[in-house]
Amino acid sequence: MNAIDAVGVALPRLRISADEVADVWGRYSGAGIESKTVPTVDEDALTLAVAAAESALSRSSLDPDDVSTVCLATTTPPLDAEEIAPRLVRALGLPTSTSIRTFTQSTLAGAQALDSGFDAEGPALVVAADLPRGDPASADHPFGAGAAAFLLAESGSVERLGSTSHVDELAGISYRERGSDELTGLDITSYERRAIRESVTSAVEGLGADPDAADRLDVDITDVDGAAVFQPDARMPSRATGDLSIPRETLARGTVVDRIGDAGAAGVPLGLAAALDAAEDDDRTLAVFFGSGGGATAMLFEGRVDSGFDAELDGGISVTYPEYLRERGYIGTVDVAGGGAHVSLPAWQRSLDQRYRLAAGRCPECEALTFPPEGACRNCHRRIEFERVELPRTGTVRAATSIGHGGAPPEFAEQQRRDGAYDVAIVELEHKGESVTIPVQLTDANAGTVELDDEVRAVVRRLYEQEGVPRYGVKFAPVDDRR
Ligand SMILES: [Zn+2]
Structure with missing residues (x-):
């Protein structure tokens, strides 16, 4: 039986306060949300998922090659026609034989992904990553972003004592219209609030009756130390659990929406990550998910695990509302004159191992590294068969320059319009005494702030979109300034 071995979270570094949004609109429809995370133009569900998963993998002694299942939850997949989970597997360098499951239907996706990971044979990686968006005048107000990743293995320290779902058809409760990337139904009526409360009560009470869990649950199911409950706003957790009398401080441990905004399908998983981090070794933590159509799922956990949630939340950078609108792409469109540096899809596909994993070639004759691993050895110029090596993921800036307005290649014009000037750098990466320098784009740093060394x-x-397909690759971010 799988248990939680490690947890990692990823939050965008930009933040906007509720006051900043309220100043513009004269009101703010996100009860109890004080601040929220703002994804930048190069962040989406895939990039947040990669970052959270990397964090979880780094906190575990488990060999990534042993991960046999990846379950991904998001209501905002960056690709309409294509699964994003294979890209996640590739970006993490996991085995290509990894079994993949994707859940996108509603905010219950996080629960479905966790259920699937716990049921899997062998170690599983479960990632919930979401960044809902809606009409900037209303629905958008509470929307934040983030990702939580759970590495599950038999050796895990946090045991799941039970999981139950309650499904009832509740007319009119839809979180997301099919085929639309705008969310609806968040203007929650009293009818909806009652329906949510009844579903949640039923799911949690069902947990007490779960035959698998019953003999281990010697206490009242609501007598828990922490709880992460469906959180489209900060009032919902106490409203949704109104029939269960869970103390306010217990709910507070798993409520993160007040600081990061509504993270959709990642909301409860992020709350769970925060609650498990704050728990004592034998504490019990409840997670309660709710989604479209009246479904609720409750899970009970025992134990604690570091997730680094507080550290990840610390040290964000505030943006103004106009900056926010630009980053989110809510204002303006860009027309790029002329053609960009066109890289055909097949050529791009062949280079993914370099772009995600920094795969370089080592020369068997002289040991020198060549990146990208094409053509002859960069050092001895011999035409040899390169040995594949992954370069380290931290390096040193050897040169840097800013690309100002108008200076970007056409494929980066949209990014520049939304995010402003950016820096490019030559970064030196060392591997076993050999080093290689590569040109990279910098991110998560204001232009001109990164220095030599x-x-x-x-x-x-996310790099840019070409032929309707978003393309991803590695950029570099400062190690020190961040978080
Ligand atoms: Zn050589």
Whole structure:
């Protein structure tokens, strides 16, 4: 039986306060949300998922090659026609034989992914990553972003004592219209609030009656130390559990929406990550998910695990509302004159191992590294068969320059319009005494702030869209300034 072995979270570094949004609109429809995370133009559900998963893997002694199942939950997949989980597997360098499951239907996706991971044979990686968006005048107000990743294995320290679902058809409760990337139904009526409360009560009470869990649950199911409950806003957890009398401080341990905004299908998983981090070794933590159509799922956990949630939340950078609108792409469109540096899809596909994993070639004759691993050895110029090596994901800036307005290649014009000037750098990466320098784009740093000899680390980000397909690759972010 799988248990939680490690947890990692990823939050965008930009933040906007509720006051900033309220100043513009004269009101703010996100009860109890004080601040929220703002995904930048190069962040989406895939890049957040990669970052959270990397964090979880780094906190575990489990060999990534042993991960046999990846379950991904999001209501905002960046690709309409294509699964994003294979890209996640590739970006993490997991075995290509990894079994993949994707859940996208509603905010219950996080629960479905966790259920699937716990049921899997062998170690599983479960990632919930979401960044809902809606009409900036209303629905958008509470929307934040983030990702939580759970590495599950038999050796895990946090046991899941039970999981039950309650499904009832509740007319009119829809979180997301099919085929639309705008969310609806968040203007929650009293009818909806009652329906949510009844579903949640039923799911949690069902947990007490779960035959698998019953003999281990010697206490009242609501007598828990922490709880992460469906949180489209900060009032919902206490409203949804109104029939269960869970104390306010217990709910507070698993409520993160007040600081990060509504993270959709990642909301409860992020709350669970925060609650498990704050728990004592034998504490019990409840997680309660709710989604479209009246479904609720309750899970009970025992134990604690570090997730680094507080550290990840610390040290964000505030943006103004106009900056927010630009980052989110709510204002303006861009027309790029002329053609960009066109890389055909097949050529791009062949280079993914370099772009995600920094795969370089080592020369068997002279040991020198060549990146990208094409053509002859960069050092001895011999035409040899390169040995594949993955470069380290941290390196040192050897040169940097800012690309100002108008200076970006056409494929990066949209990014520049939304995010402003950016830096490019030559970064030196060392591997076993050999080093190689590569040109990279920097991110998570204001243009001009990165200096020579700064340490930077690789992050997988969205680069641009070509032929309707978003393309991803490695950029580098400062090691020190961040978080
Ligand atoms: Zn050589």
